[in-house]
Amino acid sequence: MTMNQPAQRPFRHRHLLGIRELDAADIIQVIDLADTFMAINERAIKKVPTLRGRTVLNLFFENSTRTRVSFELAAKRMSADAVNISGGGSSRSKGETILDTVRNLQAMNPDVIVVRHSSSGAPEMLSRRIDAAIVNAGDGTHEHPTQALLDCATIRRHKGDPTSVDNCLRGLEVAIVGDIDHSRVARSNVLALCKLGARVRLCAPATMMPFGIEHIGGDETRERVTVHHRLETALEGADVIMMLRIQNERLSGPSLFANNREYSRYFGLSTRTVSYAKPDAIIMHPGPINRGVEMMPEVADGDRSVILDQVTYGVAIRMAVLYLLGAAHGTGPEA
């Protein structure tokens, strides 16, 4: 399959729960399709009738800016009816369980339910009890599959080999730095990057590095992932630098580092530390950025930053996912 070609085969999955369930061909299918939607998003009129008559419910029990808005825009640009429900504004705050909430929403016959929840596994639990297609928009520290898909699409566009069917990131060295332990973005990216042929260096203070993380995807990740506790070593010769936020909302008990200043000194990306990577390395962050902690403004806003490209790709990737799951066996996108 070449780039910019609409999906040639039906998507093999009923839900998108994690990258773990996808193989390289599935990932490429989503990214190729997203590339066709990128073109639509650049037009003056950014709407196609592809999902007309379908209903997408965006159910966010955790805060979100980019993911929530991009799922909503994705649904609307595909002409689906999109309804957004946040945890605080739903009957969850009156004591209803998530399963009851979703069963009631299911009774209104949506086609796709996009779920973000602080409990790892919540989307998977719902997928076993609900008819609608479930999309995981981030569950606890488990997975954030659409983030990893948009990250791989961004890396492929800047650094990869778009003609390769399943190894489009082969030979790339990707450093992921930050609170790996609490990061669903890191977990989904490790799985996705390794499936596409990249090598991954994970870097964090020992208190933020889960033991055995390199085994997360079995042989595929064990052979491709290395663990580092020194930023300079992790960045040496890297092609891609992905910085992560400290997940303060998931920390309980004693702090995992002395203070922001100390964390930033040893693990922050600055003009000095970025110089260890290749001169043309790209710099990524899933957002929200804590400026001055994991990343200095001059790097976040510098020439090599592709952080806003990631956001742009986010809409196209979510259009592709909604299309593949929502239109089920429909025709190709009417571009």
Ligand code: ASP
């Ligand atoms: N937005 C990403 C997430 O929801 C990363 C972050 O919040 O730090 O996991």
